[in-house]
Structure formats: C-alpha cells, structure tokens
Amino acid sequence: xxxLARSLEERLLEAILKAIGxxxxxxxxxxxxxxxxxxxxxxxxxxIPDRRTLWGIVLDPEVGLGDAYADGRxxxxxxxxxxxxxxxxxxxxxxAYNSLYxxxxxxxxxxxxxxxxxGSRHNIHRHYDIGNDFxxxxxxxxxxxxxxxxxxPSTSLEDAQIAKMDYVCRKLRLQSGETVIExxxxxxxxxxxxxxxxxxxxxxxxxxxxxxxxARERARQEGLSHQVEFVEDDYRNVTGKFDVFVSVGMLxxxxxxxxxxxxxxxxxSIGDSGRGFLHFIGRNYPTPLSRxxxxxxxxxxxxxxxxxxxxIFEPSNFSVLDxxxxxxxxxxxxxxxxxxxESSRDRVAAMYDPSFVRAWRLYLAGSIAAFRCxxxxxxxxxxxxxxxxxxxWTRAPLYTQQVSAIEATEWTASTS
Amino acid sequence: xxxLARSLEERLLEAILKAIGxxxxxxxxxxxxxxxxxxxxxxxxxxIPDRRTLWGIVLDPEVGLGDAYADGRxxxxxxxxxxxxxxxxxxxxxxAYNSLYxxxxxxxxxxxxxxxxxGSRHNIHRHYDIGNDFxxxxxxxxxxxxxxxxxxPSTSLEDAQIAKMDYVCRKLRLQSGETVIExxxxxxxxxxxxxxxxxxxxxxxxxxxxxxxxARERARQEGLSHQVEFVEDDYRNVTGKFDVFVSVGMLxxxxxxxxxxxxxxxxxSIGDSGRGFLHFIGRNYPTPLSRxxxxxxxxxxxxxxxxxxxxIFEPSNFSVLDxxxxxxxxxxxxxxxxxxxESSRDRVAAMYDPSFVRAWRLYLAGSIAAFRCxxxxxxxxxxxxxxxxxxxWTRAPLYTQQVSAIEATEWTASTS
Numbered sequence: 001x002x003x004l005a006r007s008l009e010e011r012l013l014e015a016i017l018k019a020i021g022x023x024x025x026x027x028x029x030x031x032x033x034x035x036x037x038x039x040x041x042x043x044x045x046x047x048i049p050d051r052r053t054l055w056g057i058v059l060d061p062e063v064g065l066g067d068a069y070a071d072g073r074x075x076x077x078x079x080x081x082x083x084x085x086x087x088x089x090x091x092x093x094x095x096a097y098n099s100l101y102x103x104x105x106x107x108x109x110x111x112x113x114x115x116x117x118x119g120s121r122h123n124i125h126r127h128y129d130i131g132n133d134f135x136x137x138x139x140x141x142x143x144x145x146x147x148x149x150x151x152x153p154s155t156s157l158e159d160a161q162i163a164k165m166d167y168v169c170r171k172l173r174l175q176s177g178e179t180v181i182e183x184x185x186x187x188x189x190x191x192x193x194x195x196x197x198x199x200x201x202x203x204x205x206x207x208x209x210x211x212x213x214x215a216r217e218r219a220r221q222e223g224l225s226h227q228v229e230f231v232e233d234d235y236r237n238v239t240g241k242f243d244v245f246v247s248v249g250m251l252x253x254x255x256x257x258x259x260x261x262x263x264x265x266x267x268x269s270i271g272d273s274g275r276g277f278l279h280f281i282g283r284n285y286p287t288p289l290s291r292x293x294x295x296x297x298x299x300x301x302x303x304x305x306x307x308x309x310x311x312i313f314e315p316s317n318f319s320v321l322d323x324x325x326x327x328x329x330x331x332x333x334x335x336x337x338x339x340x341x342e343s344s345r346d347r348v349a350a351m352y353d354p355s356f357v358r359a360w361r362l363y364l365a366g367s368i369a370a371f372r373c374x375x376x377x378x379x380x381x382x383x384x385x386x387x388x389x390x391x392x393w394t395r396a397p398l399y400t401q402q403v404s405a406i407e408a409t410e411w412t413a414s415t416s
Numbered sequence: 417x418x419x420l421a422r423s424l425e426e427r428l429l430e431a432i433l434k435a436i437g438x439x440x441x442x443x444x445x446x447x448x449x450x451x452x453x454x455x456x457x458x459x460x461x462x463x464i465p466d467r468r469t470l471w472g473i474v475l476d477p478e479v480g481l482g483d484a485y486a487d488g489r490x491x492x493x494x495x496x497x498x499x500x501x502x503x504x505x506x507x508x509x510x511x512a513y514n515s516l517y518x519x520x521x522x523x524x525x526x527x528x529x530x531x532x533x534x535g536s537r538h539n540i541h542r543h544y545d546i547g548n549d550f551x552x553x554x555x556x557x558x559x560x561x562x563x564x565x566x567x568x569p570s571t572s573l574e575d576a577q578i579a580k581m582d583y584v585c586r587k588l589r590l591q592s593g594e595t596v597i598e599x600x601x602x603x604x605x606x607x608x609x610x611x612x613x614x615x616x617x618x619x620x621x622x623x624x625x626x627x628x629x630x631a632r633e634r635a636r637q638e639g640l641s642h643q644v645e646f647v648e649d650d651y652r653n654v655t656g657k658f659d660v661f662v663s664v665g666m667l668x669x670x671x672x673x674x675x676x677x678x679x680x681x682x683x684x685s686i687g688d689s690g691r692g693f694l695h696f697i698g699r700n701y702p703t704p705l706s707r708x709x710x711x712x713x714x715x716x717x718x719x720x721x722x723x724x725x726x727x728i729f730e731p732s733n734f735s736v737l738d739x740x741x742x743x744x745x746x747x748x749x750x751x752x753x754x755x756x757x758e759s760s761r762d763r764v765a766a767m768y769d770p771s772f773v774r775a776w777r778l779y780l781a782g783s784i785a786a787f788r789c790x791x792x793x794x795x796x797x798x799x800x801x802x803x804x805x806x807x808x809w810t811r812a813p814l815y816t817q818q819v820s821a822i823e824a825t826e827w828t829a830s831t832s
Contacts, residue, residue, distance in 0.1 A: 153809060285730035306736055310723035314701035319790050320722060323739035374735050374802050386790050393569060395740070399812040
C-alpha cells in the first residue's frame, strides 16, 4: 500500500469515527493499523476488510455499517451490545444533528415506506408475516412481541409478559362486561387475556394475516371466540362504540402524520366517557428511526416523542392520566429474546440465511443498547375522555391490591 | 319596559348564554323574566340587576361575569361551585374556540403581564405578598399553597400536604447528602421537609419577599439553616451544580416562552446525571388561562399542556420517567381551602374588603369546578438526564415500602 493510499484510508477511518461520535471503539482496516479516539480504552474493535466496504461506510455510516455487518463484510472483536451501547452513549449527551444527506435519505425512505392504507399493509407484512414458526423460536409461548413488565428483575419472560398484560388491564381497571377495541393486536395474547381474566368483550384489529390467523385459532381453542372478534383490517376502518381503547406496540408503526387521524378514531370509538391506553416505543425528542432499521427490519416505523403523541389527545380533549417509562424493562425483554434467538440461530439460518441471522442479531442487540442508553424509550400512557372521571384515587391499589379488590364503580366515582 | 327594550334585553341574555355554552343555568334580568337552555332544569340562577352590568357581560362574558360577581353587582341563587361546574362541563366536550376579541384581549394581557425578570417579580408580588396573615387563615399550618396528595379521600389537609411533600421526595428517591435546587419554594415547607426528613442540602429560590422571609425564619427556628439556603432571587439566576432539581407550583407562573430557558437552567444545574421533578397546573391542550383570573388573581399565569412542557425536556435530552395526573386531589385540596376561607370570610373582609372576599371565593370555587371537570389538570412529572438510570425497577416500592427500605443505590443501578 502506498503512503498516499494509506493516508487516504486513515482519513476515511477518521471520518467514520467522527460521524458516529466520540465512542470508545477501534476501527481497523484490513487487520492492519487502525484508529480510536485519543485517551480512551476501546470497548470493541471493528475490522473493515476491503475498500468497497470502507467507502460504503464513509458515504453512509448508519446504513453502511449495518449492511456490512449483516452481509458479513465486517468483523467485530468484542461484545456487540457493549459496542453499540458505547456508540449510543457517546451520542446521548445532546440531540443529534443529522447531516443533510441523512435527512434527505430519511425523507426519501418516509416516502417509499409511507403508511397509507396500502403502504401500512406492505410494511407490516414485511416484518410480521415472515413466519410464525420463526417467532416461536425466541418469543414467549403466547408470542407477545412487545416490552414485558418484570415485577422483579428475575421474573421469567413468560411470567413478565403475563404480568405486562395484566398491568395494562389493571391500569385500565377493566370491569366485567365492558367492551374493548384493540388496535394492532399482534398474535392476540392481550385480547384473549382481557377476555379470559376480566370478562370483557373485545374487538381486535390487525393487518398481519399470519397473526390474525394464529389469534383466531387460539380463540377457538380456548373457547373465547364469542368474546373476542379478530378482524383482519386496518385500525383506520374501526367502527362501533366501546368503553375502552387499547393499543400495545402499534403507534411506532404509524408515522406521526397519522396521529390526529388516530385520535379522531379513538374519540369516535370511546367518546367523551371512555378511557384509553397506548403502549409504544418512543423518543426523548422528535427524530427519525435509524434508516438501517427501517430498511432491513421495520419499514415505515417511527417512534414518537411525547410532544408528537399530543396530536392524538388534544383535539378530543382527552386527559392524560398516567405516563410510565418502562425502557429498562424493554432492555431486559430484549436481552431474553436475544439469548433465545442465539440459541436458535442455526435453525433460523436454515429457515432463511446467515445474513438474516446477523441482521436480526444486530437489530436485537442494537435495541438492547438503545433502551439501556435512552436512545429509545418505552411509554405507557393511560388517558380518558373529558367526561370520564379518573378511575382511581391514587395508584396504590395497582401495587397493593388484587384486581378483584379494586372497586368496580371507581371509574364513575364522584370527586366530592 | 317597552316591548322593544324587553326584546333587546332578552336578546342580550341569549347572547350571554350562547357565549358561555349550553350550560344548565338560568339568566334573569332585574328579577324579571329570564332564559335558560331549552329542555334542561337549571342548576343555578344568575340575576343581573341593571343594564350597565348586562352590557358589561355581553361585551366580555368572561371578565364581565367575574367582575360583576366580585363587585356584588350580580346575585347567584344556587351553589356557586355547582354553577361553575355546569358551565365548565358544558364547554368540556371539545376544545374551545375563542372569539377574536377574546384572543386579542388575551394577547394584550400577555404583553401587560409579561414574565420578564421585572415582570415576574411584579406578578408574583401581586399574589403572594398580599400578607402571610391572610394565607394563614385558610392554608395548612405550613402554608403549602399547592395541590395536596390524599392517600385516602378522608385524609386531613395538614396530613395530605405532608403526604404530598413526602410523595415528591419518594418519587425522586432522595438520598441523604444529596444536593437539591428548588425553584419557586413558596413558604419553604418542601425545602425544609427534604432537609429534615431526607438529609439533603437544599438551595431554594423565590422572588416573593414575604415568603422568603417566612421560610428563613422557619429554617432558623428548626435549626435547619445550615442545610437549607433560601435565596430571594429569580430562578433564572440559579447557579451551581446539584443532584436534583425540583419545582412545585412554579411552572404555571412562567409563560410557555420561558420553558426552553428553564430547561437550559435545569440542565446547567443537574447535567446529564441528575434527575428532576415538576409539579404544576396544566391543560389538556394549549389555551390561555381565564382572563378574569389573570386580571384579578394570578397575573402572568399560564397552565401549560404537556406538549408545551416538552420544550423543557427535549433540548437537553431529558427522559420523562413518570407523569401522574392528580387533578381530583387538587379539587379536594381546594374544597378544604374554600371551607376554611368561608369560615374566615369576616376576618378577610376586615383585612381587605367585601369585593376581595367575593373575588377569592369565585377563584377558589372556579378552581374546584375546573379541576373536577378537567378544564384544569395537575401534573407531576419525574424526569432524568441522559446518563441517569431510572431510579427504580417498578413503581411498587413507592406504595409498598417505607422510604428507608428503598435501596440507596438504585439511581445508579445497572440494567443488566
């Protein structure tokens, strides 16, 4: 390698390091000399084996690094989660200011992956319809693919998913005989839990064909088909009147421009007397999701900041009653998913290919890092219509009483 | 009265009823014939004795009605709180669209009551410096002039104020030896509670001279002057580094345009590792406070919507960890304040004048109605810097454990 060429490559490595922030990582080209930020001991080393890969990363660090990892074109020496955590940690000090290229590329991706009725169906199909057998390898038996709730850090994944579903029901103070509309019901576990454990009537919407088919079969097996109706349709086509609206893990797939419309649909469904619950991945401030994640994992996704979510509540005069940030619970959920995923990686590779395994490993590991560092947040929001009195005097009964002991009349209790 | 004149006055009464919404109230002119919305049984009757008052209300219903009540120019037959609740209830269905006049008048008031350093001092002086002896007549002995927290609906005001202060400390998981900056400390009760019960060092700011003098004297009497420093200055002049930022009942006095600046001051004080707490009167959506309240009671005040409060958190990458809406607790707090106020009304009238008594009665009764109906909300927000791990695994210890049992190391606990 000539002096001129070496100098160019060193400068390219420097440019990458600058682009990803002052993280304690070492970048090495062709297993030769490399660079790391001065005065820090690197957490991990990223080895870039060829010029094509190097240029790809320089031109678009975010997507370039992700694709190079998924394609097996770079090698990482060290723990992947620790590496990603170091990168996010370095960037966490202040809101990121994205380059013009990155902003334009993000806008182009928004356009390509638009969440129109048809676009949403395509986006959701690409992630959730890749095969129930795949998800069964690493999710809990009920296939709950959202943040679990761990009453203690040692709770098992299975129990933590049940605890999460119950926590949602308890926050909503579901009462037997009430009607619930669920938007984005996944494989149906929450709908079935609400019906079975709380005696409510549920209508649940989802545009993933595989998920709805699975959910209907479960309802049939459990003898709950008369209580839970699974509808394969977009939430925008929801009709009817309900006591409660609930959506767990759908908001982040919608796009912020859909929130006013969603708020209108919620208000049409529950009116001024109903109550609602949203559980979603969020942000500390408005910023687009990683383009690599949108390209390879979640097309059309956009975790919102609380400011953006206000578009759902304000036009209908909904009152926000309770917001809880459970981001460390999502980090733990993802740790358990990644463990199980790694245990099944040979079977996953046989189902798809090794690049798929690496891409999903990067997505799960990156999500652990993001929730640990606060690059991503997990918000649960309880809200109510303007004529619905808050259903509790304090939160204490959520933590000190069994559900049955919480009085059934509380949602309409007078204040005086 | 001629037919023509009667017809005019009837039309004016109709215009008032239209302006205040379809509330079940009866408006009567000169104890003669009146009007009420068709098909409802009126909650209360408002009697308007003369044309000057009638025209004043027609031209500016909000301020006109408030002033006419305070000046004793209208008579109300029925319960004042119930009347106001009926009015707010009628308007609660959807966000209000204010008339052009009302919006212009509101802007003019914003300008007059601007929260510049000097403007804030003037605004705060007008409310909080009217005499400690007056507030002692109807607040609790510690003079806590913010929403209390009632563990049960039958908790006394005194106990509920102590419970509120403790709840704030528990949400923040204060640890002995930590440093706390309090912005807008009122008569100092929370600062003293934090120092006495949690062993923290507090620096507390307030621009109300009477309140600071009272707080300093209490600190001296309790032997806490070495732990709590009361500073008579604006929060914008806060200097130093602290573990915790806390502000209870100040945000609603600032004006939304001050929030980015406040966020910057908080970040300067607690950095990325600290945590913070805001307790304030808020709204379901951005809208100015009643002009009558701003004219007669709280100059410069503006309860924000959650969307507006995001300006404090986003630029510093603060994470919102917990939002609780305690509006029914404020309704109850105000009920107890109004009871005590009414018991002391003769003494208040002797201190000031009967118009003052009526104005404050209207303010307290209107606030009860507003918190009951959701026209006003009470938000408590716990937040943390980007390098501060949430200080709890779940909220359960807040409700199930004594403070001392909550581990002291939790704020830095690792996630894995």
